[in-house]
Amino acid sequence: MSNQDLVLLDQTDGTAGTSGTSSASGTADVSGSADCCPGLLTAPLDGDQAAELAKVFKALGDPVRLRLLSMIASRAGGEVCVCDLTPAFDLSQPTVSHHLKLLREAGLIDCERRGTWVYYWLVQEMTDRLAAILTRPTGAPAPDGAAS
Template sequence: MSKQEWVTLGRETAEDCCPGLLAAPLGEEQAVELAKVFKALGDPVRLRLLSMIASREGGQVCVCDLTPAFDLSQPTISHHLKLLRQAGLIDCERRGTWVYYWLLPEATDRLAGLLTRPGRPVAPETSA
């Protein structure tokens, strides 16, 4: 799925683009595309990278600030970031020597909509 498709889908409501996973079975094409996104999120390094980008104050983070958090080489971090970009979860921009990344909230909103049970309010957190 291209980044443009995610942006387009993200502007629609969940009901407009597709029903949630629990409301109707996925079509073959939608399942293939969603599998790419979930595969990108299935790696602990990529999941941490996404979390670091999403939680960054100001919404953008330089790759130079991400790399030191891992015991991995810069090319390996760049590869993981490339996979997150290809999955449509983040985007980036080169500024001089460095590349800055930000979350594409429409993509995560779409995933959240797919995983929400239809007609059910979100259960409040309970304390133990």
């Protein structure tokens, strides 16, 4: 049902072909392919849209993952080695790896293996999309006609 949606995301890990991390296995999509910016604030979501979007927000719904994402994203150029991320947390290496996997499956980050190390970066399309979804369309009428 959501096949063509992944194209938008797959382009980002085209370089990850050499990666052994099986990237882009189950990346989630946000908006339906048909409508570019459904809105969330403008019209009721249908079940499918809500399910896809919930996957991404769920990935963001953990402090560790938020910190990981911010650490990755704040590298404007983008790449962070896992070896830089793991020691920043009071968690085991498998746990950090697990969180990174969830972020990657949500389509928020992507990775590439380079020698011994694996580098992660932000998938900006996804955060942009989320921001758009949470942004009330400009010029939206002031909410005074509730009862219509």
